Amino acid sequence: MVAGIFVLSCKKEDKLEIATLSKAGEEFYFGEKVVVWTGTAGGDKNDISYQWTCTGGRFDGWRTQNLFENLWIAPAKAGDYTVTATAKSGGKSSSRSANMKVTKYFFDEFQSKFTFDGNGWSVSDVTGQTTTIDADPLKSYAEITANTTKSAIIKRNLDLAELKIPFSVRTRLGWKTFFRAGQAITISIFFKQPSANLNYPYLREIRWEYWPTVNPGTTDNYQIRYETFIPASNTSKFSTVGNALPLPQPLISPVKGRNPAFQAGAGVEKSLSFAVDANNVFSTYIDGVLWFQSNGIKDWLAYCKANYPGFEDPVGKSFQVAYPAKANNNEAGTVGFLNSVFIYNDG
CATH class of the missing domain: 2.60.40.10 (Immunoglobulins)
Structure with a gap:
């Protein structure tokens, strides 16, 4: 016991x-x-x-x-x-x-096998979307292949938190295996349409196009501009040299031109960044090097705020990269890849 x-x-x-x-x-x-x-x-x-x-x-x-x-x-x-x-x-x-x-506001280094399965990215007119994962983020990437005669698009909605000026976007991307000759890669950020004052113009898109395979000695290989839109009249205007306010002012002159820095062969990765700072000054960087700064958006926003009572600040809607469409259904599709996307809300 x-x-x-x-x-x-x-x-x-x-x-x-x-x-x-x-x-x-x-x-x-x-x-x-x-x-x-x-x-x-x-x-x-x-x-x-x-x-x-x-x-x-x-x-x-x-x-x-x-x-x-x-x-x-x-x-x-x-x-x-x-x-x-x-x-x-x-x-x-x-x-x-x-x-x-x-x-930060958003980043993706494509180290998840769920990139195209409930992780916020969507694609259209592509096939074979895959993610190659490596412990080294510089070696991970998402890959898409154009599958139709429409642009191959990879897109992400910016709806998890509000994105307003100041902000910046940095993308590391390129192409591999096949690229349709004479065509461009397009990086865009789209903005929401305001719910009121539909007769006012609003900033709808910032668009940066570059042609990686053309010869910049003989052919234009970049175009960078922004679009304004008036919903009530269905009027779209792109920034260009010679526009008078309230039309959108140019970001660079010429809007379309030549720069050897945009040349990129198969497997070559480019780092492209643009920002709008707290003073609404627009800046661009190529592979980490400042390319140009501009007051184009700054001047347009200042005019709108002074002349349109209740004018609303731009709010981000989505980020998108578009690769060339097939020339026809029998042609091979362009193969594009993204290594990383970083979006900051600090300009």
Whole structure:
């Protein structure tokens, strides 16, 4: 009897402990949905309940709140945030926290096999969309192949957080295997149509085209401009030299010209960036080197704000890259790739 009492009194309690709290990534963008999950030891597995809290952002609905995993939605502000999980079972509890680092409006280095499956990217008139994943982000990329006589498009809506001026966009991209001769790659950011004052012009698109395979000694190989649109009259105008306000002012003269920096053969990656800063000054960079700065958008916005009462600031709608269409259905399709896309809300 004494021995039995001694054995019972020395038996260790079944300790409940959250041994790990894991997250799908180390760095996150505004509005990103991030899976977080616990590794719990001890306790009655059928009786454990969970409580989740965070110092910023939110969780995706009540259905996951009591489970060992959850879906955290990053806030629309850069910073370090904390996600905490607490497990409870039989009167015992254990908590563990993880740091969640939110760094920028949006970025993708195409290191997920779900790039084209619920990860925010959409494509049109393409085939064979794939993602090649490498531990080195510089070696990961998304690839698309033109499949019709319409432009092959890869697109992402900018709807997880509001994007207004100042902002900047940087894209690393190129082509491989086949490129339709004499054609351009087009990088665009589109803007939302205001809901009021439909007789006012608004900034609808910034468009940067470059022709990677033509000879810049004999042929124009870039065109960079922006489009304004008046919904009430269905009137579209592109910026060009000679426009008088309120028509959109040119970003560069000539709007279409030649620059050897845009030449790029198969597999050659170009880094192209443009920004609109807090003063509405537009800047462009090629492979990290400043190409030009312009007051074209600045002057147009200043005119609109002075002459159109209630004129609304531009708000980003979507980012898009378009590769050449097939010349005909029997021709091979252009094969394009994106290594990374970074969008900042700081200009």
